Amino acid sequence: MYPRLVIDLKKVKNNLDKITEMVKGSGCSLMIVTKGYCADMEIYKLLEESNIDYLADSRIQNLRKYEGTKKERVLLRLPMMSEAEEVVAHADLSLNSEIETIRKLNEAAINQNKKHKILLMIDLGDLREGIFFKDEDEIYHVVEEILKLSNIELYGLGVNLTCYGAVIPKQDNLSILVEIAVKIEKKFNIKLQMLSGGNSSSVYLIDKKELPEGINNLRVGEAFLLGDETAYSQMLEGFYDDAFTLEAEIIELKEKQSVPIGETGVDAFGNKPVYEDLGVIKRAIIAVGRQDVDPDNLHPIDSEISILGASSDHLILNMNNTDKKYKVGDVVKFKLSYSSLLRATTSSYVEKIYLR
């Protein structure tokens, strides 16, 4: 049944081995982030047998699937206060920045007779989660309050960069995290076990040997799945970018002009599209849409095909330049960037096929 996502488990395993070698070889522990493919259980089996240290996800529903795992489970998104019990039940460690939420986690941990580890998130300028790095008083105040809690262990500090502000991790900004950790250790006479220095955008620093000393953990999703570091979007050597491919079927193939006829308003998603006049062209409609993929982050493997646009259930392709003789019923294949992979694995309309 199409559309389908073809998951080549050998290529996934290759990427997993490579990222493990790279990150653990640098002296860091490794959290593999599983939200990018909705915590698929076939990939989970590879992770479970691997040398990684943590299974990390932003959704508690995904972590719940890993009940009985030998790895430690990490909740990446700051917990909702309302899910504190679930977080303590299904995650060993969570990333936090709000003392009220941490207190709730403590109550849940007392109820469940557990000790729950947390990383306190520091915002180094990307402006997503974390206490702003310049607010030293707030950082110390929150640490002081955390240390009063009986069932919470302040395991370390973390930072997330690039996801919102697109800030690139460098030696200078990541060093601030290390400096803050040193100050906290001194002030409170404690040892912080983990300094988690970011995601796939920090991976390039390993090769450059510029990951500051003291950073001892990375949380990696995209580099593992798609083989690219996300600071400068470079492919990593020896990784595959096509461990996941999408296949969808042509349901209409016709020659039509390239500019719509009549007064135009907004499209199905409220955008005002701009059309390039290419004259009359051969166009295909394939049976997959914005509900299943992000058309801006989908790449036809036949490089002569380009994407003209999409609505919820239709993707419209320019087939004018391809030599291959496509017909209705044929299948077009694509590589996926992260946002398309995320949607394809989330959409219940996309079947998953595994190559072993």
Ligand SMILES: Cc1ncc(COP(=O)(O)O)c(C=O)c1O
């Ligand atoms: C807090 C946090 N850490 C790590 C990651 C992994 O990011 P990436 O897929 O770029 O490695 C994410 C996003 O998925 C995240 O939100």
